[in-house]
Amino acid sequence: MSVISKIVPELANLESLDGHNYKRWSQKLLMYFEQLEIDYVLFNDPPKPITPTDVETTPPAAKDVKSNEEDIAKFVKDNKTARWHILNNMTNTLFDLFAVNKSAKFIWESLETKYGADDAGKTKYVVGKWLGFQMADGKPIMDQVHVYENLCADVVNEGMKLDDIFIANVLLDKFPPSWTHYRNQLKHKKKDLSLKELIGHMRTEEANRLKDLPASQSVDRSACCSLLKLIRLSPVVRLMLRNIRKAAKGPIVWYVCGKHGHKAYQCSEKKSAEANVVVTDDVIAVVVVKTNLVGNVL
Known part of the structure; x- marks a missing residue:
């Protein structure tokens, strides 16, 4: 049980068979079957039940019959396990093609004939x-x-x-x-x-x-992320970028009062504008200098 618990998660990571990766896919799947000790069902026919014949004068021993029954039950169980893993690791198209077959050996041999031949x-x-x-x-x-x-x-x-x-x-x-x-x-x-x-x-x-x-060529990604965050949070920068986008459609809007038709020194809110410029001058300078660098990295 411990072996199976370790192997099953690995099987979940196996790439699906799509018809172009058969050799690698089959080798990996066969290794999994070897660890599970069920690979024998791919190369052997199921055991036949012991039945007395007219030639035999003595019936088979009870222990032989029981052993034969156990072998048959084990083969049936292991065949189902191998068949499930084979079909479950196929693309849907191939699954629909081979799902009607109940024998893992028949499916394995069919895949070998179809995809294993030298190409x-x-x-x-x-x-x-x-x-x-x-x-x-x-x-x-x-x-x-x-x-x-x-x-x-x-x-x-x-x-x-x-x-x-x-x-x-x-x-x-x-x-x-x-x-x-x-x-x-x-x-x-x-x-x-x-x-x-x-x-x-x-x-x-x-x-x-x-x-x-x-x-100069060594870029600190964390610093770039902080710079982008600063750009997004700065209302001044957002207004500047919005005005740049509007430039193609009309006159640039003065970012303090939100109106156009006058220059910055004529604005009635000039003092507030100057204060904003002083406070955010470093931010704008960083944006202008670092924008290309950030764009190239992220």
Whole structure:
């Protein structure tokens, strides 16, 4: 029972079979069945009940009959469990297609026949994605490395063998433009790097580059959030932005008295306006200087 309680939550996170991910899906599901010890129902026919025949002169022993009945009951139960998990981890379209079958073995074999056969077109597609992959500037290097590793795994899952040194050398040519100099340095090393060693060098290089960034390029997200909150709460800024939006339709409204047709120094509420400007001058200055920075980050 403890094993099942640990496995079932993991099964809930299994990606649904959609017809394009059969190999990975079937391997993961088979591992779950092995841990549940029900994988045998996918490869064996159900046990037949023991019945006496005309040839037999003595009836089967009672213990043999009981053992046979227990085996049949266990197979029926395990078949239902395996069938439920297989069907429950399919898309609705495939579920409707296979739900009429009561045998988990029959469903498993049908899926293998339909999706497990070698597909030359799919292999070429997977290899093409792997070879066409290219890192880009502006994205975290290690995130892109993980994408490359997944593409390599897809190629291997198609039955092709990839040497570790070869994979690492291909990755070298996938570096983004800003890493050209560093790539050339690695290529001049006498020792060939394994993929694990190369990724370790890349992780260190990325950390050093982030550490050496000028302070002007290091943005404090919490400060930006506070700035946005300040902008939203400031009535002066809200009025200014509203007036800017109205500029295309008509004259800008003086934000203190709410009227137009006169200049600021002619306004009857000039003193109040000056007071507002003095109080909010820093806020307006921060808004003007920081607006582009905040917009680029969030």
